[in-house]
Amino acid sequence: MPTHVKRAFKYRFYPTDEQAAELSRTFGCVRKVYNMALAARTEAWARQERVNYNATSAMLTAWKKTEDLAFLNEVSSVPLQQCLRHLQAAFTNFFGKRARYPRFKSKKKSRRSAEYTTSGFRFRDGKLTLAKMAVPLDIVWSRPLPEGVKPSTVTVSQDAAGRWYVSMLCEDPAVTPLPVTDTAVGVDVGLDHLLTLSTGEKIANPRHERRDRARLALAQRRLAKKTKGSANRAKARRKVAKIHARIADRRRDGLHKLTTRLVRENQTIVIEDLTVRNMVKNRSLARAISDAAWSEFRNLLEYKAQWYGREVIAVDRFFPSSKLCSTCGTLQGKMPLHVRTWTCDSCGTTHDRDGNAAKNLLAAGRAVSACGAGVRPQRSSPGGQSATKQEVSRREP
Ligand SMILES: [Zn+2]
Numbered sequence: 001m002p003t004h005v006k007r008a009f010k011y012r013f014y015p016t017d018e019q020a021a022e023l024s025r026t027f028g029c030v031r032k033v034y035n036m037a038l039a040a041r042t043e044a045w046a047r048q049e050r051v052n053y054n055a056t057s058a059m060l061t062a063w064k065k066t067e068d069l070a071f072l073n074e075v076s077s078v079p080l081q082q083c084l085r086h087l088q089a090a091f092t093n094f095f096g097k098r099a100r101y102p103r104f105k106s107k108k109k110s111r112r113s114a115e116y117t118t119s120g121f122r123f124r125d126g127k128l129t130l131a132k133m134a135v136p137l138d139i140v141w142s143r144p145l146p147e148g149v150k151p152s153t154v155t156v157s158q159d160a161a162g163r164w165y166v167s168m169l170c171e172d173p174a175v176t177p178l179p180v181t182d183t184a185v186g187v188d189v190g191l192d193h194l195l196t197l198s199t200g201e202k203i204a205n206p207r208h209e210r211r212d213r214a215r216l217a218l219a220q221r222r223l224a225k226k227t228k229g230s231a232n233r234a235k236a237r238r239k240v241a242k243i244h245a246r247i248a249d250r251r252r253d254g255l256h257k258l259t260t261r262l263v264r265e266n267q268t269i270v271i272e273d274l275t276v277r278n279m280v281k282n283r284s285l286a287r288a289i290s291d292a293a294w295s296e297f298r299n300l301l302e303y304k305a306q307w308y309g310r311e312v313i314a315v316d317r318f319f320p321s322s323k324l325c326s327t328c329g330t331l332q333g334k335m336p337l338h339v340r341t342w343t344c345d346s347c348g349t350t351h352d353r354d355g356n357a358a359k360n361l362l363a364a365g366r367a368v369s370a371c372g373a374g375v376r377p378q379r380s381s382p383g384g385q386s387a388t389k390q391e392v393s394r395r396e397p
Helices: 017-046 053-065 070-074 077-095 209-225 231-265 285-308 353-371 385-394
Strands: 005-013 112-117 121-124 127-130 151-158 164-172 184-189 195-197 268-273 311-316 341-343 350-352
Touching: 017 053, 017 070, 017 077, 017 112, 017 151, 053 070, 053 077, 077 112, 121 151, 127 151, 184 231, 184 353, 195 353, 209 231, 231 285, 268 285, 268 353, 285 311, 311 353, 350 353
Parallel strands: 184 268, 268 311
Antiparallel strands: 005 164, 112 151, 121 127, 151 164, 184 195, 341 350
């Protein structure tokens, strides 16, 4: 285990024309290689055979030698290898029932990105130069990289609004675990409120989000009416992407503040385990945005918990958190979604729907934590750093 936590630092950058062309070519090759490897693995899967990373890596070497695919030699081989590792991870998650079957990358909809490990870039004197490039990237250092850190992985991406970003994964010696506390909180996810805590506190969706969503819906309707392939359609698509990006930026800001606060204040945070499989069933726009917010919330929460020696417990979503009275434990019969408050037949307690669910999640999480070996923090030890560091390193992946 590393002594320090890894942390991603993301910055905007402005590529030269040559760099933009090189990166676009690289994104295209990454997509091509990923899709060909996925196709090969899918065919093998149909024959009940498994193809692993090493096999796809050998395929890539062979593809590069063919005339049709010789263009793959024009870009850095590092991102191509990395996308095969990502594909391997996607299959591992699929076999572990944590994710759906991997999907092909589409030219229009998939994220345009390329990942470089240390052999694919040079970081010297605060300047980052990628393989196959003559000059360093023109990065906007919106916050400084901590002194002495070195990136181990660099990811370059372009969002749908055309903005370029570089994310550097670094070991950050500045982050140390917080002293252990005894507080725990349950967090329930909702549609009208972003989150409800077991303390009864409700956290609203970011300001402007309602208005931005209305704008997004309007822009999407306009896009749908434009003729396919027309200049107006491309313009309308950029407009939709811009609103999406604005919603995402504002939401990320809010989620960063919120997760930092929850991790600082609590030793244990219990959340609902909404899997990808369950999330994609409902296709409404509001639902899609709230689901995206939830998975981002969970990501941020989990990595911050790891930095600071905290614990995040995800409770199975089929646990009846809404229907169970958190006071007496009686299960209620029906609980339609429009019911926001209800009174328990048995003990007469009146519950706020989401607050009650959050309390139940907390109780369930405490039960899991008590049973799960190696997950529970060492409460008997003083809140010193050695104990909390151990807690970090023993944490389940
Ligand atoms: Zn009750």
